[in-house]
Amino acid sequence: MGSREDKQYLSDLDILFNPRNIAFIGASNNIMKWGFIILDNLIDGGYTGEIYPVTLKEKKILGRKCYQSIKDIGVPIDMAMIVIPAERVADTLRDCIEAGVKSVVVVTSGFSEAGEDGREIEKRIAEIAHAARMPMVGPNTMGVYGSGPSMCAMMAPLTPKPGEIAFVAQSGNLGTQIMGLGRTRGIGFSKFASSGNEALLHCENYIEYFGKDPDSKVIIAYIEGLADGSEFMQVAREVTRRKPLIVFKGGRSEAGSRAAKSHTGVLAGSGKIYDAAFRQVGAIQAATPDEMLDIGLAMSELPLPAGNRIGIITWGGGWGVVAADACEKAGLKVPQLSEQTIKTIDGILPPYWSRNNPIDLVSTMDRPAHIKCLEALASDTNIDAIIALSIVGTVNFLFNVPSTGEKKIPEEYMPVFEYFKKQDELIEKKVKELIEKYKKPIVGVSVDPLYDFNPDRSGGMVIFTTPHRAVDVIARMVEYKQYLDSLEE
Amino acid sequence: MGSREDKQYLSDLDILFNPRNIAFIGASNNIMKWGFIILDNLIDGGYTGEIYPVTLKEKKILGRKCYQSIKDIGVPIDMAMIVIPAERVADTLRDCIEAGVKSVVVVTSGFSEAGEDGREIEKRIAEIAHAARMPMVGPNTMGVYGSGPSMCAMMAPLTPKPGEIAFVAQSGNLGTQIMGLGRTRGIGFSKFASSGNEALLHCENYIEYFGKDPDSKVIIAYIEGLADGSEFMQVAREVTRRKPLIVFKGGRSEAGSRAAKSHTGVLAGSGKIYDAAFRQVGAIQAATPDEMLDIGLAMSELPLPAGNRIGIITWGGGWGVVAADACEKAGLKVPQLSEQTIKTIDGILPPYWSRNNPIDLVSTMDRPAHIKCLEALASDTNIDAIIALSIVGTVNFLFNVPSTGEKKIPEEYMPVFEYFKKQDELIEKKVKELIEKYKKPIVGVSVDPLYDFNPDRSGGMVIFTTPHRAVDVIARMVEYKQYLDSLEE
Numbered sequence: 002m003g004s005r006e007d008k009q010y011l012s013d014l015d016i017l018f019n020p021r022n023i024a025f026i027g028a029s030n031n032i033m034k035w036g037f038i039i040l041d042n043l044i045d046g047g048y049t050g051e052i053y054p055v056t057l058k059e060k061k062i063l064g065r066k067c068y069q070s071i072k073d074i075g076v077p078i079d080m081a082m083i084v085i086p087a088e089r090v091a092d093t094l095r096d097c098i099e100a101g102v103k104s105v106v107v108v109t110s111g112f113s114e115a116g117e118d119g120r121e122i123e124k125r126i127a128e129i130a131h132a133a134r135m136p137m138v139g140p141n142t143m144g145v146y147g148s149g150p151s152m153c154a155m156m157a158p159l160t161p162k163p164g165e166i167a168f169v170a171q172s173g174n175l176g177t178q179i180m181g182l183g184r185t186r187g188i189g190f191s192k193f194a195s196s197g198n199e200a201l202l203h204c205e206n207y208i209e210y211f212g213k214d215p216d217s218k219v220i221i222a223y224i225e226g227l228a229d230g231s232e233f234m235q236v237a238r239e240v241t242r243r244k245p246l247i248v249f250k251g252g253r254s255e256a257g258s259r260a261a262k263s264h265t266g267v268l269a270g271s272g273k274i275y276d277a278a279f280r281q282v283g284a285i286q287a288a289t290p291d292e293m294l295d296i297g298l299a300m301s302e303l304p305l306p307a308g309n310r311i312g313i314i315t316w317g318g319g320w321g322v323v324a325a326d327a328c329e330k331a332g333l334k335v336p337q338l339s340e341q342t343i344k345t346i347d348g349i350l351p352p353y354w355s356r357n358n359p360i361d362l363v364s365t366m367d368r369p370a371h372i373k374c375l376e377a378l379a380s381d382t383n384i385d386a387i388i389a390l391s392i393v394g395t396v397n398f399l400f401n402v403p404s405t406g407e408k409k410i411p412e413e414y415m416p417v418f419e420y421f422k423k424q425d426e427l428i429e430k431k432v433k434e435l436i437e438k439y440k441k442p443i444v445g446v447s448v449d450p451l452y453d454f455n456p457d458r459s460g461g462m463v464i465f466t467t468p469h470r471a472v473d474v475i476a477r478m479v480e481y482k483q484y485l486d487s488l489e490e
Numbered sequence: 491m492g493s494r495e496d497k498q499y500l501s502d503l504d505i506l507f508n509p510r511n512i513a514f515i516g517a518s519n520n521i522m523k524w525g526f527i528i529l530d531n532l533i534d535g536g537y538t539g540e541i542y543p544v545t546l547k548e549k550k551i552l553g554r555k556c557y558q559s560i561k562d563i564g565v566p567i568d569m570a571m572i573v574i575p576a577e578r579v580a581d582t583l584r585d586c587i588e589a590g591v592k593s594v595v596v597v598t599s600g601f602s603e604a605g606e607d608g609r610e611i612e613k614r615i616a617e618i619a620h621a622a623r624m625p626m627v628g629p630n631t632m633g634v635y636g637s638g639p640s641m642c643a644m645m646a647p648l649t650p651k652p653g654e655i656a657f658v659a660q661s662g663n664l665g666t667q668i669m670g671l672g673r674t675r676g677i678g679f680s681k682f683a684s685s686g687n688e689a690l691l692h693c694e695n696y697i698e699y700f701g702k703d704p705d706s707k708v709i710i711a712y713i714e715g716l717a718d719g720s721e722f723m724q725v726a727r728e729v730t731r732r733k734p735l736i737v738f739k740g741g742r743s744e745a746g747s748r749a750a751k752s753h754t755g756v757l758a759g760s761g762k763i764y765d766a767a768f769r770q771v772g773a774i775q776a777a778t779p780d781e782m783l784d785i786g787l788a789m790s791e792l793p794l795p796a797g798n799r800i801g802i803i804t805w806g807g808g809w810g811v812v813a814a815d816a817c818e819k820a821g822l823k824v825p826q827l828s829e830q831t832i833k834t835i836d837g838i839l840p841p842y843w844s845r846n847n848p849i850d851l852v853s854t855m856d857r858p859a860h861i862k863c864l865e866a867l868a869s870d871t872n873i874d875a876i877i878a879l880s881i882v883g884t885v886n887f888l889f890n891v892p893s894t895g896e897k898k899i900p901e902e903y904m905p906v907f908e909y910f911k912k913q914d915e916l917i918e919k920k921v922k923e924l925i926e927k928y929k930k931p932i933v934g935v936s937v938d939p940l941y942d943f944n945p946d947r948s949g950g951m952v953i954f955t956t957p958h959r960a961v962d963v964i965a966r967m968v969e970y971k972q973y974l975d976s977l978e979e
Contacts, residue, residue, distance in 0.1 A: 178806075
């Protein structure tokens with residue numbers, strides 16, 4: 002559909018993600034209708050611009066004056082959200098264009114995912130929007146989010162935390178749920194789009210835009226199928242020079258591919274071809290959809306490791322064993338410590354310490370010793386990245402606070418509780434310093450299984466709740482670093 | 491060490507896990523000492539028998555009268571817990587034997603994990619205990635749990651939920667943390683042992699005992715190294731005929747193996763040899779330590795699938811795609827639906843439904859329709875097991891309740907909230923009925939990322955928070971079923 006210049010507008014999406022106002026076409030007072038639910042979410046999310054509900058049926062919705070038509074509003078509209086039956090979408094788009102609307106989000110379903118007739122209408126609305134160079138999300142999208150104007154224009158009742166991860170998803174259901182998981186974990190997003198049937202705006206358009214967006218540091222993408230593989234590769238190759246692109250590919254198997262076709266009408270391609278393409282352009286593949294978040298978090302907050310040599314420090318033997326195994330399985334090395342490091346730690350731990358990597362802290366309760374050992378490991382020239390097991394986020398577990406919720410800390414334990422709490426904070430602070438000083442990523446593993454679920458997370462350490470998650474994330478960081486290095490050769 | 495008959499006492503461990511009383515040797519009033527912490531945990535956990543603290547230093551600890559020596563107590567002791575320096579353990583064991591103590595748990599460390607001298611003392615205490623046919627846990631154990639007398643005799647402040655999973659761990663740290671994870675998730679245990687250095691009681695002794703224990707339905711084991719591989723295999727082969735044995739092997743890699751040696755002094759064996767051995771005896775390997783819990787939960791509450799054909803039903807397209815991919819990757823089949831099923835669902839869902847497995851519920855809010863489709867799938871003769879995505883545990887996510895914790899449900903939404911809450915309950919109830927009726931496992935996946943963390947879980951549906959976890963669990967159930975079938979051929 003047109004030349005490269007012709008398509009420039011498809012990746013200039015500021016107007017879509019930072020609109021100064023929104024017309025909401027198909028607004029409703031019925032709380033079971035999307036025309037109410039999405040509007041309510043938008044208002045509830047604290048959208049900073051003006052919202053103009055459009056409907057023939059009501060005078061007022063949620064305290065806002067309604068307009069009979071987009072053409073009645075009388076001010077230039079940056080974005081129109083469309084939640085009306087499929088057969089009326091084409092006419093409404095023409096009205097939008099006439100009224101000077103600059104971008105649209107078509108929530109309405111019943112297009113190519115619903116059969117041949119739908120496919121025809123979908124083609125037509127894409128042509129209408131393209132002729133006017135008006136970026137169009139969807140149809141069949143679950144909505145968009147933009148942190149700038151706090152725009153939570155989604156079917157799901159989500160108020161994401163503003164942050165530096167941009168996300169495009171070829172499944173609204175999966176996308177909004179990953180956003181929900183991010184909210185629960187306090188992981189912030191800059192932008193999100195459920196790309197729906199991708200009649201006009203495609204996955205790669207969002208990625209190209211996110212690549213240029215100064216507010217987005219890392220891009221994650223749930224991909225089922227790409228209409229134009231070479232376009233994606235060209236875009237991805239450019240983007241990954243500047244920032245990480247983390248992908249999860251759905252529809253790898255025959256059954257998965259069948260399922261993908263039925264929900265967005267897009268053909269999912271073979272897993273192996275995608276694997277090769279992603280590798281070629283430096284896109285990093287996550288093993289599960291939620292792992293995209295783990296990697297995104299780490300990539301947005303930590304330096305990349307210079308190489309694949311991992312130092313492990315652990316408060317308990319077993320987890321050190323498991324982490325070392327996971328490293329080797331993931332293609333990472335767990336090298337011997339340098340003589341200098343062994344000498345330093347000889348002066349800190351009891352004489353029977355392991356003298357090995359993993360460094361087993363032999364159950365010592367001496368928390369300042371933990372910090373000293375961690376620093377010795379961080380300064381070791383044999384080591385590129387560190388996994389710190391059980392020495393962060395310890396206090397809740399030690400006192401069994403989160404597990405039951407009901408347990409009160411007895412008075413006599415309070416001094417010990419306070420001591421460990423303070424030490425946890427000291428360790429997190431020290432880790433930030435060590436990362437700064439040695440430019441190596443340090444990832445923590447907490448013994449508290451609920452540590453991950455902290456909506457108020459405010460950029461402390463990057464901590465996961467199992468060694469496997471920490472290892473897999475570091476392996477993906479190493480992979481991206483190696484890709485970047487290969488570009489320089 | 492002796493013949494098979496000689497070792498019979500090593501797997502008759504009722505006295506150890508169901509002791510009527512406990513002598514606690516090395517009790518302390520210092521809250522930073524294990525002699526206080528473990529005793530406090532034991533009392534706090536509500537142990538139903540009598541506890542006799544033994545120490546020379548105090549008259550009373552935690553309101554309990556102290557005894558100067560085990561020999562002063564004057565009643566027969568079922569179990570003695572020993573928390574005193576290593577060099578005094580041998581003499582204390584002799585005192586225990588003289589006083590008629592029937593089993594011991596040696597928490598004390600500084601034995602073979604600490605070098606050659608420690609190895610010598612360890613050998614000696616094993617000989618002392620064996621000569622008296624007195625089962626001995628450890629040394630260097632983090633303790634034991636028995637649900638019968640609510641015995642929480644562990645270093646970690648854990649009060650496990652009573653249940654049907656028995657657990658032995660060759661790392662106390664990893665073991666108690668997995669127990670903590672179980673507590674947080676409301677998954678119950680019958681028995682637990684941190685086996686420590688295994689001077690006398692070995693991993694396979696616990697497994698043999700758990701195999702005979704009527705209170706234990708599933709056994710999980712964290713294994714680093716086996717002193718006597720053929721003994722383990724003989725035991726495991728017998729046990730897996732009666733109940734599932736789920737294992738996770740630590741120390742597969744060179745670095746992991748080094749780490750294992752330094753924390754318990756046991757040589758971890760090569761991963762590949764263990765893989766073959768486990769396969770041969772029908773022990774099911776988990777991919778991560780926490781996956782042992784997922785599998786244990788499912789195996790203890792669900793019937794085994796007759797075969798590997800999985801039916802998927804999903805409220806949202808993307809997760810269906812991801813689940814189908816995961817199934818095929820795990821060696822499971824996602825077959826086409828039978829004609830009967832398609833015909834039935836034609837009468838339930840809108841005409842544009844996918845007619846595929848996965849069954850995509852095309853976002854319909856009609857919850858009773860979900861239940862009807864689920865029943866159609868459960869009755870399909872092409873299907874052995876079912877994964878139900880997003881149709882369970884929906885209410886919290888739909889209303890964003892758990893994600894932030896702070897969000898109040900507005901008055902106008904309350905009827906909808908109550909409706910969905912009720913439907914969630916109805917679905918869970920229906921699923922139990924369908925499992926009963928069709929003898930097929932049905933595993934749910936909730937869209938609420940915190941659904942898993944419910945300490946008050948009381949045997950509702952088995953629900954995980956990602957499709958990958960659900961798929962991996964079912965794949966392991968299929969594997970165990972195939973092993974059992976192979977025995978009958």
